[in-house]
Amino acid sequence: MEEERFVTKLTPKSIDFSKWYIELIQKAELADYAPMKGMMIIRPYGYAIWENIQRLLDLRIKQTGHTNAYFPLFIPESFLKKETEHLEGFSPEVAWVTHGGRDELEERLAVRPTSEAIIGNMYAKWINSWRDLPVLINQWANIVRWEKVTRPFLRTTEFLWQEGHTAHETEADAQKETLMILSLYKEFVETELAIPVIAGKKSKKEKFAGALETYAIEALMGDGKALQMGTSHNLGQQFSKVFNIRFEDRSQKLQHVWQTSWGVSTRLVGSIIMAHGDNSGLVFPPQIAPVQVIIIPISVGNWRQEVLPVTQTIKDRLEKKGVRVKLDDRAEFTPGWKFSEWEMRGVPLRIEIGPRDIKNNQVLFVRRDTMDREAIPINGLEEGVRTRLDIIQKNIFEKALKFQEENTHQIQTYEEFKDIIESKKGFIKTFWCGSEACEEKIKDETLATIRVIVLKEDQTDATGKCILCTKEATNFVYFARAY
Numbered sequence: 001m002e003e004e005r006f007v008t009k010l011t012p013k014s015i016d017f018s019k020w021y022i023e024l025i026q027k028a029e030l031a032d033y034a035p036m037k038g039m040m041i042i043r044p045y046g047y048a049i050w051e052n053i054q055r056l057l058d059l060r061i062k063q064t065g066h067t068n069a070y071f072p073l074f075i076p077e078s079f080l081k082k083e084t085e086h087l088e089g090f091s092p093e094v095a096w097v098t099h100g101g102r103d104e105l106e107e108r109l110a111v112r113p114t115s116e117a118i119i120g121n122m123y124a125k126w127i128n129s130w131r132d133l134p135v136l137i138n139q140w141a142n143i144v145r146w147e148k149v150t151r152p153f154l155r156t157t158e159f160l161w162q163e164g165h166t167a168h169e170t171e172a173d174a175q176k177e178t179l180m181i182l183s184l185y186k187e188f189v190e191t192e193l194a195i196p197v198i199a200g201k202k203s204k205k206e207k208f209a210g211a212l213e214t215y216a217i218e219a220l221m222g223d224g225k226a227l228q229m230g231t232s233h234n235l236g237q238q239f240s241k242v243f244n245i246r247f248e249d250r251s252q253k254l255q256h257v258w259q260t261s262w263g264v265s266t267r268l269v270g271s272i273i274m275a276h277g278d279n280s281g282l283v284f285p286p287q288i289a290p291v292q293v294i295i296i297p298i299s300v301g302n303w304r305q306e307v308l309p310v311t312q313t314i315k316d317r318l319e320k321k322g323v324r325v326k327l328d329d330r331a332e333f334t335p336g337w338k339f340s341e342w343e344m345r346g347v348p349l350r351i352e353i354g355p356r357d358i359k360n361n362q363v364l365f366v367r368r369d370t371m372d373r374e375a376i377p378i379n380g381l382e383e384g385v386r387t388r389l390d391i392i393q394k395n396i397f398e399k400a401l402k403f404q405e406e407n408t409h410q411i412q413t414y415e416e417f418k419d420i421i422e423s424k425k426g427f428i429k430t431f432w433c434g435s436e437a438c439e440e441k442i443k444d445e446t447l448a449t450i451r452v453i454v455l456k457e458d459q460t461d462a463t464g465k466c467i468l469c470t471k472e473a474t475n476f477v478y479f480a481r482a483y
């Protein structure tokens with residue numbers, strides 16, 4: 001049968017996760033490889049997810065007092081050089097512009113790997129007094145990092161993101177902003193993307209180049225590997241000192257501002273695929289699904305006259321209610337083929353309508369997350385769709401949460417650690433003494449890194465023993481192999 005052939009083209013997730021991921025992205029037309037190594041084209045169906053992410057996150061960024069602006073793509077080399085740790089951290093990945101037309105430039109320009117340097121330069125000009133603070137600016141932009149190993153959405157040479165850059169009067173204000181954004185990201189990803197995350201602080205080794213502290217949210221993907229979903233950095237005064245961003249404080253003294261920066265990227269699209277997808281393909285949470293409802297007329301008998309007009313009316317009714325709905329009226333494909341295709345493409349709810357349904361004044365609902373089927377009266381169908389979409393959103397989150405809980409291991413010995421990382425993967429919750437030597441050795445031997453250090457206020461046990469050296473330790477951490 002046609003529908004079977006359609007599905008068997010996809011490598012099962014359980015057999016080869018990374019092959020499944022790549023095939024799915026191409027088959028579902030989310031993205032394609034560009035002719036240039038390490039770059040991708042985000043196709044309309046994939047870009048629609050990014051637009052939904054942008055819309056829902058931008059709302060939250062603005063509700064918390066930030067405004068959007070746009071800074072140049074190019075950064076003079078001298079700006080990047082000002083903050084040495086920042087430059088060292090990024091220099092292996094920076095793409096340089098050396099010529100403008102035929103003329104060699106006097107100073108090379110970096111294609112932004114992040115915008116702290118250019119924004120810091122402008123903030124020095126704009127900020128003079130405590131009355132100018134806080135500055136709360138966000139930018140939606142593209143970024144270039146010359147990556148050696150790439151994978152669509154997760155790591156590409158060019159990617160899209162938002163980067164917030166704020167400046168504050170006090171250290172406490174900057175820290176408050178850093179943590180506020182961390183919890184905003186957590187709430188956003190859990191509510192809209194239906195992916196449960198762990199929030200915490202990065203170790204020194206894993207922090208952003210030039211930051212005082214980096215905080216992150218981390219999630220488990222379907223193969224048990226962790227993915228960093230977003231970061232929020234407390235930059236302290238490191239950048240304000242080198243870019244000379246000073247203000248006259250309330251007692252007329254000159255001080256350097258306290259800064260933060262934070263971002264999430266198109267990587268989030270990859271996380272949705274890997275956290276929720278199954279052997280049949282994508283499973284989109286309704287909140288970010290490009291298409292929330294697919295209507296498929298059952299093409300038997302005189303369907304063009306009897307069924308098609310009804311499906312069109314239902315589509316219009318749902319559209320009026322703000323539902324992202326599509327009617328698949330293609331005559332050249334069988335209903336069964338269409339079912340498989342839209343299942344693979346992750347549409348949360350399918351509505352089937354045939355001549356017999358119309359006689360009974362009903363339609364058939366099929367949920368993508370459970371494949372449950374139920375007959376629903378055509379009258380008041382809008383309400384039925386709305387409640388199902390809410391239930392699906394909730395169920396997808398709960399399923400992912402259950403997966404995270406089942407794959408989070410609390411262990412006592414380093415032997416157990418090695419065994420679990422090798423066999424089951426997932427998160428390992430344990431104590432770490434804080435020494436870079438222990439962190440390094442664990443990474444070398446197991447390929448697992450510290451994803452986050454649990455924040456003190458979220459920590460239940462105050463002390464324990466370091467999993468490697470068994471010294472007294474106060475850092476409760478999550479280890480995992482990560483993307």
Ligand SMILES: [Zn+2]
Nearest residue numbers: 433438466469
């Ligand atoms: Zn140790």
